[in-house]
Amino acid sequence: MIQQVDNPVLEVHDLTVSYDKKPVLWGIDLTIPKGSLVGIIGPNGAGKSTLIKSIMGLIPLGSGYTELFGASLDQVRNKVSYVPQRGSVDWDFPASVRDVVLMGRYGKLGLFRRPKKADHEAAMTALGQVSMELYVNRQISQLSGGQQQRVFLARALAQQADIYFLDEPFAGVDAATEEAIITLLRKMSEEGKTVIVVHHDLQSVETYFNWVIMLNTRLVASGPTSEVFNQRLLQETYGGKLTLLSEVGNLLKKGQFPNRETAP
């Protein structure tokens, strides 16, 4: 079930992406309304990260196009922010928390200009939103996993964008950080910002997100959580992975979901 909306903030049209001739995403067609808090779910290798990387222009597209705010990415880059997977960078890099969060301002600054007072203030505000002000001078090599994730989120917040893409922000973080992050994302969504999250934990989907994208190379479903997050579509999404399928089915019958997506 794929629900399309009028005046979407994000439109993905007929998107196909492949690595080495093997399609990772096939014919994805979806639209997302403004202010949604969206969860992208699907089994490992379903193309969840690839979907947001293609929207961010990090991967060459096989076919199709994506539009943000009815324009191409290059025209609205200042309104778009991205939080890569925490494991994608070297945390032993010689940088402080302040250095990393200020990177969120680089796109607006352009070449030749150094961060000014306003940029430092924006960085501090962003750190405040993730309760990390006290760590501003800390070296990033000394942070815990949860703190690293908060710093990455703060860097995206410092961009003061209108749409945010987060790649597995809850992977390997402590419960307190997960709670803090989801509270913040809800608040952002209430303020009319659109937040799109690659997510792994089926149990929390219903409480966290008001819109769900279910992906397994093809788009299985995209719509309000209450309408699409059901047993039939979950089976279709996770289909083929039989053990997981029956597990999900059993748990659904019991009215509860597995705590973490388990590898087949």
Next chain:
Amino acid sequence: MNELYIIIAGSMVAISCGLLGCYLILRKMAMVGDAISHAVLPGIVIAFLLAGNRDSITMLLGAGLIGVFTTFLIEFLHRKGNLQSDASIGVTFTWLFALGVILISVYAGQVDLDQDCVLYGEIAYVPLDLWILRDGTNLGPRTLYVLSFVLLFVLIFIAVGYKELFLTTFDPAYAAAIGISATLWHYLLMGAVSFTTVAAFESVGAILVVALLIAPPATAYLLTDDLKKMLMITAGLGVVISTFGYYLAASIDASIAGAMSTVAGLLFALVFLFSPSHGLIFKTRTRNAIASSRATTD
């Protein structure tokens, strides 16, 4: 005066190479400098064959072009060929170097050139190659002008591109997402490394260039957790290495480049053992202290 010229030349090479080397080791591309310094051999030979003389500008141009080509080839094999970056570095520079060796042996009769004079420029000759104007005015060693220009170029490059180099080195995907091209800055950095390596090794020799690209930044990396401080420490180390290296060579009557590289290695070893934050001894001590405090509380 001569010793001062040599120390200044050594320091300028050390600072230029070291500053760029900081970015190379943080990008895990430390061996690119080594690759470039060998791969440029065919460029030098071809430039010589085309121009017919050993004018250093022609040589520099030929070497520089091949240097940039080397970095393109490494990146191409890595990206499109799905080859690991160290493997693509290894394949690229060995065959380009071999091509240079073949070119030299084929044209041996016509070429007043051998690997030694191409690869092992000699820093001791710095005071001998003077820039003398037509009217006989002596402007001092020519190399110092070349190296000052290289140093100035590197300083301007890093000052202008500091933010972009910092971000694209730390997190290229995020850089691309906010509209700063990681590929563009990769090639700009590699172009700068190529140009610096070629200009520097013509005057001071390839071995010293390779040593100074990696050893001082690696030493600085163990001393600080701040990129700006790492760059400054690297520059300071460059001057120390050049000064001590010269006097070591003078006192035991040995190769200056060899002595400077040795000092660089010794400094690294010292820091590796005794660095207050990352040193082996400090780490072992902390671990033992924690272990013994646990033993007493248990």
